[in-house]
Amino acid sequence: MLEYLAQSTPQVVVGKLVDVLGQGGKIFISPTNFAGTKRIMLNLRTAAGQNGNVFCSPAVSKHLREKTMSTGQLLGMPLVESTTNKDEEGKTTVIYTVTLPGTELVELPVGELKEWQGTLINFEEVLDLS
Numbered sequence: 001m002l003e004y005l006a007q008s009t010p011q012v013v014v015g016k017l018v019d020v021l022g023q024g025g026k027i028f029i030s031p032t033n034f035a036g037t038k039r040i041m042l043n044l045r046t047a048a049g050q051n052g053n054v055f056c057s058p059a060v061s062k063h064l065r066e067k068t069m070s071t072g073q074l075l076g077m078p079l080v081e082s083t084t085n086k087d088e089e090g091k092t093t094v095i096y097t098v099t100l101p102g103t104e105l106v107e108l109p110v111g112e113l114k115e116w117q118g119t120l121i122n123f124e125e126v127l128d129l130s
Helices: 017-021 031-035 058-065 071-075
Strands: 012-016 026-029 041-045 051-056 078-083 094-098
Touching: 012 017, 017 041, 017 071, 017 078, 026 031, 051 058
Parallel strands: 051 094
Antiparallel strands: 012 078, 026 041, 041 051, 078 094
């Protein structure tokens, strides 16, 4: 890999939040965290009794705070796994984020190179230069 590219692992969609929790799972939200301005962190307990934390994306956090997303809708959001860049000790961390549908990575194959054909603007037609 080229040295100027950050080494990371592509995002992986684990599943919908409801599928990860299972029937009878629980979501816990700190009122202080919910009232703040940073990303909302959810404390989760799966139906099997496992505990863990996930962050909401900035967009999901905004919708929850503005009450434009219900708890039922939150359960249908995808949970995405990604890996952080290596730290000073060479370690990476796996993080999980609840995102809006359609924000997962889409693979675009590298194909034929084409020259950029930008739009040329005639400023004399746009601006009154008289």
